[in-house]
Amino acid sequence: MINCKFYITVTLIFISNSLLFLNFTSSIIYSAAVKLFKLICILFVLGLTSCNVVQYATVPVDYAPKLVFHPDTATILVVNRLTFDSTRISKRKIIALKAAAYNAVKGAEKELKMLPGIKVTSLIDSVSFAANTDSVKHLAAAHKVSYILTLDDFNAGVVLDNVQYDGNAQVAYYSAKARVTFTLYESNGIYFKKLKGTAVEPEDNRFAFSINEAARSAALDALKDYLPYTITNYRPLYNQSDVLQAGVQQILAGRFDRAYKILNPLIDGADAKLASRAAYNMAVVYEAQNDIEEALTLAKLSNQKQQNDYATVLIAALIKE
Helix, strand or coil: CCHHHHHHHHHHHHHHHHHHHEEEEEEEEHHHHHHHHHHHHHHHHHHHCCCCCEEEEEEEEEEECCCCHHHHHHHHEECCCCCCCCCCHHHHHHHHHHHHHHHHHHHHHHHHHHHEEEEEEEEEECCCCCCHHHHHHHHHHHHHCCCEEEEEEEEEEEEEEEEEEEEEEEEEEEEEEEEEEEEEEEEECCCCCEEEEEEEECCCCCCHHHHHHHHHHCCCCCCCCHHCEEEEEEEEEEECCHHHHHHHHHHCCHHHHHHHHHHHHHHCCCCCCHHHHHHHHHHHHHHHCCHHHHHHHHHHHHHHHHHCCHHHHHHHHHHCC
């Protein structure tokens, strides 16, 4: 592999000196010098194409919910308590808000039903429900549920993001923004938790669609502590040698067992730099397989072999995971 920084520095110095030479050369040798200069520039471009390009592995990491429902087989009753003031909001907007709020509730129900052991039911006519200790306890007993989730507040609208200029014309970009508030009650009516969520969706000239999407996303944001989620990380990989590149190709193809066979023998080799880089790449392999503990061990080993920025950053990220 070419040392790109050294190559670029030396070549640029040579080109600058060549330019000075062309300024002071005679007309007799000027034509030949120009041809030589063009050849140098072509070789410079070809050399750049041989330089290393950083490659990244896409690493999705799955996280369990931060909070869980008890008991393990729980039933949740969803209650829509939402009302809108027709004296302050137009009829047309109320219709749009009700439709979006409905999507928020349905989005919440869909995600909760996907949790193992969780059943969800809803109360059709629930606007008149007054949430207090006695009413929650009575409603939970009547429907034989463990929890009651009420939709208490919802608002949505379109906001201006920015204005850009296309020649003399102004182009405005908008987003649909939604805000939702749920309350999760235990069946005894005593314990409860406020769940608030917000979301922004780019406007795509379909107002109702954007508002509904924002409403669903806001509901998921409110329930996020009770839902599993995935974060996608993009990890740089060391590929500065043929053997490392061979391992990188297997990682990017998702063939982690083959990557292991290529990289693992390098970790105990005599070349400290190569061992460090192989250990780091293996740490990424383990993270991609959700083995955070082993990934952290390999990232620390990479730094022990030879201190490097990639491993240092990865260690900090893995500790948070």
